[in-house]
Amino acid sequence: MSSAQTVLVTGATGLVGSALSAALRERGHEVRTLSRSRGDFSWDVEAGSLDADALEGVDAVVHLAGEPIAQRWSAEAKRRILSSRVDGTALLAGAIAGCATPPALICASGVNFYGYAPGREVDESSASGDGFLSEVCRAWEAAAKPAVEAGARTVFLRTGIVLSAKGGALVKMLPPFKLGIGGRIGDGRQLMSWISLPDLVQAYVFALENDAVRGPFNAVAPxxxxxxxxxxxxxxxxxxxxxxxxxxxxxxxLFGEMGKETVLADLGVRPKRLQELGFKWAQPELEAALRAH
Ligand SMILES: NC(=O)c1ccc[n+]([C@@H]2O[C@H](COP(=O)([O-])OP(=O)(O)OC[C@H]3O[C@@H](n4cnc5c(N)ncnc54)[C@H](OP(=O)(O)O)[C@@H]3O)[C@@H](O)[C@H]2O)c1
Incomplete structure (x- = not known):
């Protein structure tokens, strides 16, 4: 492995962050957590405040924090979904830009960056699209600009539906399926771009440990x-x-606009850049990924 790094992780209390923090520690990296209430360091995104010494001696920041997407999108919920990501990223990017040696910024994003893409497949060279989540992803990535301009290596992992029995979309789907009342959604022809949680964790580790990883990367199964x-x-x-x-x-x-942009979204996303850099998926096939849970 590459040499040990000191990594500041936001959203370390969440589904991806808790698995990633454990994996990073296992690989010998030092993990510091930045949380609203349960971390080594604290921040308040709404107030624009961040512990002054949170970035001291940090080699990379992995930024996962954000208001949950899977809720009914009232005007207030949409404001929180957008501002938690944009303001949180801007706060970190500003702090990174102020460091003598700016640490890398590895930031979550979503495949919804591409908007609705029915009937066509997209990769990192594809344009952004329409819809609220697309707007969120664009603004989220754009908020990292001060870090990019300060010369920090900056990565965006445009993530598909994360499959884990510990949380996220699969946990919401399992009860009806286990009762035998599950079924396709709509006409079932919409493409779903997914990734297993262990593979997503490895994609973050890959991004952290490889200097060649810069810019947007689709974090989805092949x-x-x-x-x-x-x-x-x-x-x-x-x-x-x-x-x-x-x-x-x-x-x-049942789900309003949120349902239209998530379970009904038709997004066939290819992980072209991860493939080009030789990333290896442990669970590239859906059936094996589901059986592993
Ligand atoms: N899971 C997926 O299928 C999926 C797909 C695409 C993209 N992503 C993105 O990947 C990232 C990590 O996903 P996840 O599933 O691990 O998320 P998660 O389980 O919902 O955890 C996100 C963390 O963000 C922090 N947070 C929540 N609301 C916040 C707010 N209003 N302001 C600031 N921080 C807040 C919390 O940490 P503290 O309480 O410690 O502050 C929470 O543990 C998210 O940004 C998500 O949008 C996830």
Whole structure:
């Protein structure tokens, strides 16, 4: 492995951050956590305050914090989703720019950067798209500009649906599937770009330990699947039928705009840049990834 680094992690209390912090420690890196309430250092994004010594001696900042996306998008929720990411990134980027030797910034982002892309596959060279989440991702990445301008190595991991039995989308899907009342969503033809949690953790480790990783990277499995395939595979893994489709209209009623931009989004995202740099997925196939949980 590369030499040990001191890494400041935001969102270390979350799904990705807790798994990543453990993996980084296992690889000999020193992890310091930055949290609103439960970390080695604290910050208050809304107030624009950050412990003065949080970045002292830090080689890299991994920035995962942000208001949960999976909630009903009231005007206030949308404000928190956007501002927690944009203001949090701006706060860190400003602090990084103020360091004599600016640490690297490895920042989460989402595949929703590409907006709606029905019927076409996208990679990192594709343009950003429409929708609220696309706007969030653009503003989130743009907020890192002071760090980029200060010469910090800056990476954005545009992440797909993270599969883990510990949290996130899969945990929300499992109850109906386990009861045998799961099924495809809408017509099931929409592409889902996913990644297993262990592979996402390794993508962050790869980004941290490789200087060649700079700019946007799609953090997804090599091949997206349709919702129909995802549904059938999850049913097969659980040994349950999947004969109850969830109509688009019900999704829209239950989840509103959030449902349209997440479970109904049709996004076939390819991890071209990770592949070019030789990243190896431990779980490139959906069935194996689901069985591992
Ligand atoms: N999970 C996915 O499927 C997925 C997909 C695409 C992108 N991502 C992105 O990857 C990042 C990590 O995802 P995750 O699933 O690990 O998230 P998570 O479990 O929701 O954890 C995010 C962390 O952010 C902090 N946080 C929450 N609300 C906040 C707010 N209003 N202001 C400031 N900080 C706040 C919390 O840490 P403290 O309480 O310690 O402050 C929390 O533990 C997120 O930015 C997410 O949008 C995730």
């Amino acid at each position: 091949a997206p699947v349709t919702n129909q395939v995802f549904t059938k595979t999850l049913g097969a893994v659980l040994g349950r039928p999947t004969i109850f489709p969830l109509p688009r209209s019900v999704v829209k009623t």
